[in-house]
Amino acid sequence: MTKFMDVHHNMKGITEDQLRAAHKADLDIEKDENVHFERAWADPKSGTVYCLSEGPSADAVQRIHERAGHKADEIHPVPLTI
Amino acid sequence: MTKFMDVHHNMKGITEDQLRAAHKADLDIEKDENVHFERAWADPKSGTVYCLSEGPSADAVQRIHERAGHKADEIHPVPLTI
Numbered sequence: 025m026t027k028f029m030d031v032h033h034n035m036k037g038i039t040e041d042q043l044r045a046a047h048k049a050d051l052d053i054e055k056d057e058n059v060h061f062e063r064a065w066a067d068p069k070s071g072t073v074y075c076l077s078e079g080p081s082a083d084a085v086q087r088i089h090e091r092a093g094h095k096a097d098e099i100h101p102v103p104l105t106i
Numbered sequence: 107m108t109k110f111m112d113v114h115h116n117m118k119g120i121t122e123d124q125l126r127a128a129h130k131a132d133l134d135i136e137k138d139e140n141v142h143f144e145r146a147w148a149d150p151k152s153g154t155v156y157c158l159s160e161g162p163s164a165d166a167v168q169r170i171h172e173r174a175g176h177k178a179d180e181i182h183p184v185p186l187t188i
Contacts, residue, residue, distance in 0.1 A: 029147050029156055043186050065111050065158070065184035072182050074111055074156070076147070100154050102147035104125050 025058075027105060028077045028085050030096035036071030043073070049092035050075075057084040076102075107140075109187060110159045110167050112178035118153030125155070131174035132157075139166040158184075 043066050050061045059079035066073045075096070079085050082099040089096050125148045132143045141161035148155045157178070161167050164181040171178050 027147065029149075029154075038186070040186050043188060047188050064186075064188040065109065066186035067111075067182040067184050068186065070182055072111075074184070100149040100152055102149050102154075102156070104120070104122050104146075104148035104150065106125060106129050106146040 025078050025080060027102045028079065028082055028099055029102045030075045030077065030082075030085060030089065030099040032073040032075075032094060033097050034071050035066065035073045036068065038066050038068050038071070038073065046073075046092065046094055047075075049094075050088055053091055054088050057088050059084050059088050061088075107160050107162060109184045110161065110164055110181055111184045112157045112159065112164075112167060112171065112181040114155040114157075114176060115179045116153050117148065117155045118150065120148050120150045120153070120155065128155075128174065128176055129157075131176075132170055135173055136170050139170050141166050141170050143170075 047064050061077045063076040077085050129146050143159045145158040159167050
């Protein structure tokens with residue numbers, strides 16, 4: 025299993041409730057791909073959202089995000105962590 | 107205090123030891139700006155490093171990164187966190 029950081033752009037104005045709902049939508053189906061979404065951080069002003077996850081591949085992470093209605097713009101494996 | 111996610115590009119080939127040394131260089135001086143660097147994630151292949159910090163401003167975060175020898179390419183406040 026690998027850790028991934030993915031990035032969503034164009035999320036300007038996202039609210040705390042919307043971030044929470046989007047994260048829950050991921051959690052609800054993540055087991056289908058053996059993925060786990062651990063954390064999420066959002067900057068409503070620039071419209072950037074970062075998600076930290078663990079899973080078997082970037083494709084698996086993307087499949088969950090797509091099915092949940094918010095495809096990621098970038099997904100980077102982050103094998104080094106502090 | 108605000109949380110910030112900053113991004114460094116052009117860090118291709120970064121090793122675990124180099125990431126740890128860079129993070130320690132931040133920690134050694136972070137108190138000067140009332141900043142705290144909490145986590146860091148690196149993708150040696152694409153050369154991307156993400157740092158999560160807390161501090162009074164993006165400028166304060168950048169001043170520590172600059173003095174430590176690794177200026178960030180982007181710094182986003184991330185007021186929303188899960």
